[in-house]
Structure formats: structure tokens, C-alpha cells
Amino acid sequence: MGLTPVFSLLFLSCLHGVSSFTSMFTFGDSYIDTGNFVIMAANPAIPVWQNKPPYGMTFFGRPTGRISDGRVIVDFIAEQFGFPLLPASPQNSSDASEGVNFAVGGATAIDVGFYERSKLVQFQLMNNSLNVQLGWFEELKPSICNTTEECRDRFSKALFFVGELGVNDYNLVWNAGKTEDEVKPYVPKIVKKIAMAVERLIKEGAIYLVVPGNPPNGCSPTMLALRSSLNTENYDHIGCLIDINRVARRHNSLLRVAIGVLRVKYPHTTIIFADFYHPIISILPNPNRFGVTGPDTLRACCGGGGKYNWNASSVCGMPGVTACKDPSTFINWDGVHYTEATYRYIAKGWLYGPFADPPILNAIHH
Template sequence: MINSKHFFLPLALFVLFLSISPSSAHNKSHNSSHSRKSYEGCFSKVYAFGDSYTDTGNCVLLGGLKSFVGSIFSHFGSVTNFKKSTNRQCDGRLVIDFLCETLSLPNLPPYKDTSSDFSHGANFAISGSTSLSMDFFIGNKLGHNLMWKGMPQSLLTQIDWFTKFQQQSSYKIEMEKALFWIGEMGLNDYARIDGSSISTQWLTQLTVAHVCKLMKTLLDSGGKYIVVQGLPPVGCLPLALSSTPSYDRDEMGCSASANLVTKIHNELLQAKLAEFRMQYSHCTIIYADYWSAYKTILMNPKKYQIEEPFKACCGCGCGEHNFNVHSLCGSPGTFACKDPSKYISWDGVHLTEAMHRHLANLFFHQESCQPSFDQLIRSKKGDQSSD
């Protein structure tokens, strides 16, 4: 756990301390909502890809979740004002929801909800989605399903969906004016090869290559503004902490072995993004540094009113991390905590709405994007003024 240090402060420093206290942090958060108004009108459409950290309902509509997962959503009404019918694997909103709020757009509808209004974009992300194809996992007999039925859909499915949407949709996409959000992709691949003889290094190369394939598809189709999200420090989740020995810990108190995989993935992804920026110099491609944003919150939990950085809010009520892979949130005997805002993890695998809110603030209003999200907005405004 992270230890806080207490100091005796002279009066002047004490006054300074008060200026950055939680109540002041709340004011800063409140003030940041005013800065979001400057983003209004910059983008009228957003298109998103990714896994469960971005999915706003596709997996549910596909019938891809195990039956007990549905009861997770029954907790929503008691722990958040966000409607439980939105089918997110969270107690409320995701980063993609806060992105839409920042741009003053409605929540992004899942592609498979054919009754939705797609005039402001669509979400192609699928919970459990892998970068590698379904055939790869079937051929290698790699199941490892936690909350999903059968074999996973892949990023290739999302690319196919987007291509069909381009060809068949009655909505005008306007590629050069839309914002494309590529959420995290690869965690489900790494989870599925755990314990197998498949090389992690080989998988990293292939996983990043598939993300690059999606980027190239978007850029070659006229996309000009793209945000690519890196992987979070998955070793900090209750799932990893409960399945690795106590000596396997890094400076953050997380599983060092699990985090090493995501570090290597992120480094390769950033190197590839640099190549894309050179090749598509007229486009704005930014990296959402999930790792550094997550670490910022984890290393200073009190600033973000986090009291349980390594414990699941919804779980079995057992063990140090409130997590048991055989008794996942939503299954019989599990329950949700009273205040998810004090937790980083919702169910041991996914994050709470509060954590998504903190991450979104770091992405959109601070320095956790490279280049900054504000620079992307300035580029878009510059293009709008030249039209």
C-alpha cells in the first residue's frame, strides 16, 4: 500500500496546503468543466474502437456476456446517476463518455444498436475484443474467458463494421472532420496466452501491428484526427495482484511481471505512432498515455479521494483484494461497495466511473496525452478557420 507522510507545517505553508486540499481539488475539477466549453463545436462526430474499457453496449447486444454479468448492471441505480441500461462494464461512465461530454456531444451509441441515432458518431468497441483473430485462439485452444461466452470478437471485426458503416450508413461520416478514438487494445490477447507456450514478444509485435492496421485504414480513408490509447498498468488490477506472488511487485505495489508486458507494448506502440506522424504529417495523431495517467492517480490517491487503490468495489467480499476469479462481480454471493468513487477498480478487471473521470481529466485537460489533447483541438480549430 502507499504510505502517506505527515509533516509539521508553518502557518504559511499550511495555508498553501489548504489551497490544494480535496475541497480545492473539487473546485479545480469544477473549474475544468468551464474549460470544456472551449471544445464545444470542435468535433461533431466521434468514432470509437477498443475493448470493454470503451464498449458502450456492443458485446451485450451480441449476446457475448455470460449470464451473471447482467446482474452487475443492477447495481448501477444505487451507485450512480448514470442509467443502468447503457450496458457498460462499469458502475457508470467510461472515458469515451467523458470525451463526448467534453465535446458537448451525446453519448456514443454502440454500432449494433440499429435503432440509435448515429448522426454524432458510433462506437465499434467490443468487450473482450482481441487484436488477433478468433481463428488464432480457436486454433491454439486458448479459451480463458472470464465474463465472455465462447471465443472473442477481434479488432478485425471492428474494422469490418466500420467499413460497412461507411458503405451503408445514411449518415455522412466526413472522415477529415471526425475524431477517431482507438481505445486500449491487446490486454485480452495477453490474458489469453497466459500459461501457454506462445511468445509474449511475438504477440506484442502482432498486437501492435493490428492496431496500426486500424490506424492505416482510418488515415487512408481520410481520417485526420486520431487519439490512440496505450495500455494501463494491468499489474495494478486486483485480477493480477490476486494471481501473482507477493514478491512480484514493482515500485507502485503492482505485479511487476504483468506490468512489464504492458510497458513493452506501450513503448513499441509509441515508436509506431512516431512513424505514422512522419508518414501522415498533415494529420494529428496523439497518444493517450494511460500508463502515466493511471500512475499519477495511484501514487497520490488522497488527492483523488481514492481510499482503496488495489481493492475491487464489487466482488466476493473475500481476500485482500475483494476478488476471486471463480466468484466474479454479479455472480451469486457478490455485492458492490457503498461508495465506488473511493475505489479505482469496479470489479477487479474494469475501472470505476470515478477512475474513468480522473483519467479523462488527465487526458483532456492536463498533460497525459502526447502531444496534448489541447493541441489536437487547436489543430482542428485552425483547419476550421481555413475552410
């Protein structure tokens, strides 16, 4: 089938943009982790269910450390720009020339010590916060570039992802039994940490940065199962928890403001707000339009039963816990994370619009 002239021009302009990135560096949590959590959690005494089948069943045919049935958002972005799928950082210290993924499942925006000291958690957290990931980036710099000048030049041609971050912070507070009024004061603190990380990378020479917001966590099977309520007023028309989603929207609006401030301060940069909320919210009420034909859009594909197909004692990856036949007909994979099909849809919306301000491919040409 021949390309129409207009489409040919679009295609060529996209190709033109593609050649302008030489590498990709990503920071965040399990939504974009490509194996760091599994490496860090490698303890023979504690099974890591995320590294057991059926994880990875769709694309790789085996678990790869990605917490999904297949590829995650940054895999699709990497493919768009002709990069190899970014390896996890500890595996990749030998060659960081085309980029590294520092994101880790469970990562927080605020340092974990804060949550341990505040007694919000009764157990020790993995030390993988945003600050820690930036530290790994600093440590790896000598294997990427030698002089300040060379580093600035290299990073000016790289695409940086800072996030998604914040979901794990909020979950720690929600799961400590806090109310919406008690969770809300954390929002500016969390957003400030993300903005500080963006600024730190700009000072290293980063010019192109993608900063994703929070998804509608009140629609996640895990939160729906953990905070199930008999009070119908706690749920919206889709069946999601109103208070949790209200905090996510507050986070996203404050993050947009923070990005606006940074754009004014650093006019030579392109800071992209990537909307993680509306892609999910757009699928939920109209699942059939997106090929989502699972029995209930709020159910996980892989889980141990119950209304939302999630319960803490039989999570995806445990012996005897099965996945749906076709994950592409589900939005959610394992109660927390999304299916490859959902991630592909989000990545496309970030690259071409409408779910990014500005879309990643537009930003290159400005």
C-alpha cells in the same frame, strides 16, 4: 465567480475547438464499451453479470451495458464535445450521424481465430476483434455518407478512438500460463495490428485519431489474484506484478514508435498517443491526493472477497456479490475495469494533458 481573463481565453479556445468535431467513432474493448458486449452476449442460457446491478449504480442508477459503476472514458470525451453518449453499434444503425461506439468487452487486437488455433484458449471466443469492428464500420458507412468525397469530408471532422487494445490479447497469453519471455514476442504483432487499423481509418479520411496505450495490468485485482505469488521479488513497491507491467510498458513504447512512423507518413493527420498507464500509476502510491480512501488501492470495489476482492466464482453482478458504498473512493470497480471516478480522471488527462501527446484539446488548434 467571475472567470479570470486568461481562463476566459482558454475557455473560449476550448469552445472554438469543440465546434470542429462533428462526430466520434470509437473502437476498442471493455474500457470504452457502451453496451456491445451485453448485446452480443445476449443468450438467455448464459447470464451476463455485467448487465446486472450494481453495474451502472453511480451515474445511470441501472446497468447500461457499460462495464463500470457509471460512465466510461469516451462518455466524458463525448460530453466535452457536446455529443450524446455514444450508443453501442447494433442499437444505432438507424442514426450514426454523431458517431458510433464499436468497442466490445473482451475484444482483441489480433483476430480471435489465432488464439483458438494456437490452443491458447480452450473455449470459443466472441468474434469481436479489431478487424471485425472495422468491418462493422465499413458496413455502417452507407448510413453515414453516400460518396467517397462526402465520406472523406465527414470523417475529416470526426474524432476517432482506436483502443485501448491489447490487454485482452496479453491476458489470454498470461492466463495460458506463459512466462514474460513467452509473452514478449506478441507485443510487436499486437502493436502492428493497431497501427494497421489507424492507417486504414486514415485512408477512409480520418484526420484526428486518439490511440490509447495499455494500463498497468499488473496492478489489476484480477491478475493479482490469478497470478498471486509467494515470491516478493515478483512485486513492485506498490504491490503490482512486475512482469505484467513490464510487458504493458513495452507495448506502450512500441505503440509510440508506430504512431511516430504514421505521423511522418501522414503529416496532415493528428495522431494522439493517450497514456493509460501513468494515470493509474500516479494514483496508486498517492491515493489520498485523489480522494481514493478505500482500504487498499489494489482491491476492487465490487467483488466476492479475498485479498483483492476478486475471485472467479463470485464476480461483480452475481447474486449476493456486493459493491462498496462509494465507488469514487476506489480505483478499480470489478477486478478488471475502473470506476467512473478513475475514468473521469483519465479522460481529463487526455483532453487537457498531461496524459496525452498532444492533449486532445491542443491537437484541434494546431
